[in-house]
Each structure stands twice: as structure tokens, then as C-alpha cells.
Amino acid sequence: MSQFPEHFLWGAATAAYQVEGGFDADGKGPSIWDIFAHQPGATYQGTNGDVAVDHYHRFREDVALMAEMGMQSYRFSISWPRLLPKGRGEVNEAGVAFYSELIDALLEHNIEPMITLYHWDLPQALQDEGGWEMRSTAEAFVEYARLCYERYGSRVKLWATFNETIVFIGHGYVTGSHPPAVKDPARAIQACHHVFVAHALAVKAFRESGIKGQIGFVNVLQPHTPLTDSPEDKAAAALADGIYTHWLYDPVLKGEYPAELVSQTQALWGVPRFAPGDDSLLKENIGDFIGLNYYRRETVVANNEETQLKANHSGERNSGHEFGFKGLFKFVRNPNGVYTDWDWEIWPQGLTDGIMQIKARYGDVPIYITENGLGAKDPIIDGEIVDDARIDYLRMHVDAMEEAMRQGADVRGYYPWSFIDLLSWLNGYQKQYGFVYVDHHAGLARKRKKSFFWYQKLIASRGEQR
Numbered sequence: 256m257s258q259f260p261e262h263f264l265w266g267a268a269t270a271a272y273q274v275e276g277g278f279d280a281d282g283k284g285p286s287i288w289d290i291f292a293h294q295p296g297a298t299y300q301g302t303n304g305d306v307a308v309d310h311y312h313r314f315r316e317d318v319a320l321m322a323e324m325g326m327q328s329y330r331f332s333i334s335w336p337r338l339l340p341k342g343r344g345e346v347n348e349a350g351v352a353f354y355s356e357l358i359d360a361l362l363e364h365n366i367e368p369m370i371t372l373y374h375w376d377l378p379q380a381l382q383d384e385g386g387w388e389m390r391s392t393a394e395a396f397v398e399y400a401r402l403c404y405e406r407y408g409s410r411v412k413l414w415a416t417f418n419e420t421i422v423f424i425g426h427g428y429v430t431g432s433h434p435p436a437v438k439d440p441a442r443a444i445q446a447c448h449h450v451f452v453a454h455a456l457a458v459k460a461f462r463e464s465g466i467k468g469q470i471g472f473v474n475v476l477q478p479h480t481p482l483t484d485s486p487e488d489k490a491a492a493a494l495a496d497g498i499y500t501h502w503l504y505d506p507v508l509k510g511e512y513p514a515e516l517v518s519q520t521q522a523l524w525g526v527p528r529f530a531p532g533d534d535s536l537l538k539e540n541i542g543d544f545i546g547l548n549y550y551r552r553e554t555v556v557a558n559n560e561e562t563q564l565k566a567n568h569s570g571e572r573n574s575g576h577e578f579g580f581k582g583l584f585k586f587v588r589n590p591n592g593v594y595t596d597w598d599w600e601i602w603p604q605g606l607t608d609g610i611m612q613i614k615a616r617y618g619d620v621p622i623y624i625t626e627n628g629l630g631a632k633d634p635i636i637d638g639e640i641v642d643d644a645r646i647d648y649l650r651m652h653v654d655a656m657e658e659a660m661r662q663g664a665d666v667r668g669y670y671p672w673s674f675i676d677l678l679s680w681l682n683g684y685q686k687q688y689g690f691v692y693v694d695h696h697a698g699l700a701r702k703r704k705k706s707f708f709w710y711q712k713l714i715a716s717r718g719e720q721r
């Protein structure tokens with residue numbers, strides 16, 4: 256007997272910048288990604304989301320494919336500058352109408368929308384004022400969130416405020432590989448604090464709005480395993496947990512920062528700086544669920560060498576993935592691990608363990624697996640997209656999620672990344688994740704992959720047929 260209850264949601268996910276295109280259509284304002292991706296050398300071979308897979312113009316065709324696959328829920332994000340071209344103030348009604356029509360199309364097919372309010376495409380106008388380093392951006396975010404609640408709240412029950420703080424703050428303010436391309440941990444911590452403030456304010460506004468639904472936060476779930484049993488490696492892995500997990504989950508699930516770490520950053524850099532009332536704001540506005548995005552684990556060693564930041568964006572296996580901070584930790588290759596072409600370790604057990612670690616630290620919080628998937632260059636044989644590796648990956652992770660449910664975790668939905676092949680931020684269009692293939696040489700024509708039919712069967716059998 257499978258563990259999946261009747262109301263369990265089988266879905267799939269995308270994000271606005273990665274699928275929509277229409278970057279300046281019908282009054283949309285520029286986002287930080289529209290600007291950043293056009294800078295020479297910023298992304299893999301200069302790829303950008305100007306057109307993406309043109310979901311903005313083809314959403315009806317895409318929703319029909321979702322329905323055909325049997326999807327029960329669709330997680331997508333709203334582009335803030337499509338609704339508010341300057342980040343606040345004047346509303347772009349054409350942008351509001353786009354999502355309104357998308358939501359209606361989903362509901363007509365009995366597909367439950369799950370909205371992510373922020374999947375990294377900050378209005379450039381707000382970045383020009385200082386972006387997340389300014390508290391005023393958190394206030395603008397609440398204005399934007401209220402607009403969404405007002406226009407879509409009667410039709411949408413599932414909401415998430417932010418997607419993966421570690422990525423847009425970590426890469427935006429520490430490694431500098433995402434906009435605004437800053438490299439300063441102290442600035443990262445303060446920007447991140449404003450994200451937590453924005454989340455809490457948006458949760459508060461959600462509850463005041465009276466919407467009959469749930470609002471949560473989406474984080475990366477990244478377990479860390481020490482390479483050896485040495486006390487140094489164990490301490491390094493614990494520190495990685497502290498930074499990658501506790502720092503990012505505690506403020507939204509407990510309403511406070513991990514005490515030991517925060518005293519260190521405040522002693523070192525004087526951040527995060529709290530405004531009066533922030534303490535109680537965070538404490539009183541804990542969300543209703545946590546979304547977990549799981550792809551891989553990291554194997555960790557102590558690191559006294561120089562800081563190394565080198566990522567594989569080409570998809571050439573073993574092309575030199577190095578990541579570590581001097582004096583803190585370093586992520587290394589697990590000698591026994593199985594890796595993707597982008598050097599991400601495939602380790603399904605990490606999904607079970609990670610979910611159980613969240614449950615152990617935060618109690619019985621409802622969980623959605625908001626992303627999980629394999630980035631690969633899919634083989635095409637006789638015109639068919641034979642993505643067996645993706646099917647294997649997803650099957651193993653569904654098993655792992657089910658195991659966590661067997662152990663008592665309250666998991667309510669599963670959203671593979673991604674519904675359709677889309678733009679991978681720094682890796683271009685060649686890193687494919689979708690159930691639906693997009694032919695960039697044939698006018699962006701859609702084609703069902705082998706995994707499309709596999710997932711269709713899985714959903715129809717409520718998870719039994721894998």
C-alpha cells in the first residue's frame with residue numbers, strides 16, 4: 256500500500272523568468288534578471304529569458320498539456336515587475352490579467368494553483384534604490400503581495416512568499432554570480448534579514464486579508480555529510496548545516512535566528528540589524544507550511560585553504576566544481592557518489608533524511624516538496640525524447656519521500672522541477688528538467704517526453720505505479 260492520501264497533490268513547478276518570455280510585453284517593467292542576463296559573460300553563452308519558452312503567449316497550450324498529464328497542482332511564480340513595473344505604485348492591468356487568465360485556465364482543468372510571489376526577479380527600479388539591502392523593499396513587497404491577494408485570493412489557496420533565500424542572497428551577495436553581483440557577507444546578512452521581514456509582513460497581510468488558504472516559505476533542502484569521521488570534518492558539516500539550513504529556516508519556522516551563529520555575525524560585522532518590533536514581527540508571523548526544494552547533498556570537509564568558488568555551468572562532467580570558504584568548510588566530491596553532468600550528487604536517501612531533520616527541529620510543520628528533479632541533456636532517439644535517467648531519478652525520490660511519510664512526516668504534495676524544459680539561470684537551455692521538451696529549432700514546439708507518460712501513469716494511480 257502506498258502512503259499517499261487522497262488529497263495528496265501531484266504537481267510540477269516552474270518560475271516566471273525561466274518560462275514566460277515577453278520580457279517587455281504589455282507594459283512589463285524590467286527585472287534585475289532582464290538587466291543582468293544581458294551583461295557579457297553573466298550567463299552561460301549569453302542565454303537570457305527575453306523569450307524563454309514563450310509561456311506568456313502559449314500558456315493555454317501549456318495548461319492543456321498539464322491537464323493531459325493529469326497534474327493536480329501547478330506551482331508557478333508571478334513576475335513582480337509585470338504587475339508593478341516600478342515595484343510599487345502604478346499597476347499594470349495587462350500583467351494582472353495574464354495571471355488571472357492563467358489561474359482561470361488551471362481551475363477549468365481542476366489544477367490547483369500554487370503561487371510563488373518571489374522567484375528572484377526583483378523590479379530593477381527597486382534595485383536602483385538599493386534592493387533587499389533597503390527595508391523599503393520589504394514594504395514594497397507587501398504592497399505587491401496585497402495586490403496579488405486582492406486580485407487572485409478568491410481563487411488561489413496555496414501561496415509561498417519566497418523561493419530559496421540561500422540562492423538569491425548567497426549568489427546575489429556572497430559569490431556575486433546572480434544580480435546584484437555583490438560579494439560581501441555582511442551586506443548579504445542584512446539583505447537576508449529584510450527578506451525575512453518581508454515574509455513576516457506578507458504572512459500578516461495574508462491573514463488580515465481573510466483568504467481561505469495557506470501561506471508558506473520555500474527553501475533549499477541540502478543535507479551535509481562529513482567526508483570523514485574526523486572532528487574537523489564533522490564540525491565543518493555542522494557549520495554548513497547552521498548556515499544553509501538553520502539560518503534560513505529558523506527565522507521563518509521559529510521566528511528567531513540560531514543564537515550562537517547570530518551572536519558571531521553581530522560581533523563580527525554588526526548584522527543583522529533589527530528595527531524596533533522585528534523580534535515580535537518574526538515570532539508572530541510563522542507561515543502555515545514549508546516548501547522544500549531537494550536536488551542533492553553536499554559532502555563536507557574542514558577548509559583552511561583559500562576560498563574556492565567555481566561552478567560547473569557547462570554540463571561537462573567533472574569540469575571543476577569547487578566551493579568552499581576559508582576557515583569554514585569546503586564541499587568536495589563524494590568518492591562513492593553518483594553525479595549528474597553538472598556535478599550534482601544524486602542521493603535520494605537525502606530527501607528522506609532531510610525531511611526527517613526538518614521534522615525533528617521544527618515539529619509537525621506541513622511540508623510540500625516544491626522542487627525535485629534531474630538536470631540533463633536528454634537523449635533523442637528516432638525523434639522521441641527518451642529521458643530514462645529522469646524517470647529513474649524521480650522514481651527514487653518519490654520512494655524516498657514516501658519513506659519519510661511512513662516515518663511520520665506530514666508531506667502534502669510533490670512538485671517535480673520542472674513541468675517543461677526552461678531556462679536554467681546560469682546554465683542556459685541545455686540543462687533540461689521538464690516532462691515536456693521544447694524544440695528551440697522549431698519555433699519552440701512542445702513535445703511530450705517519455706517521462707510525461709510515466710508521470711501521467713503515476714498520478715492516475717495515485718503514486719502506486721512507478
Ligand code: BG6
Nearest residue numbers: 270418419422630679680681686
Ligand atoms: C532551484 C530554483 O534552485 O533549482 C530553480 O528554484 C532552478 O529556479 C532549479 O532552475 C535548478 O537549478 P539550475 O541551476 O540547475 O537551474
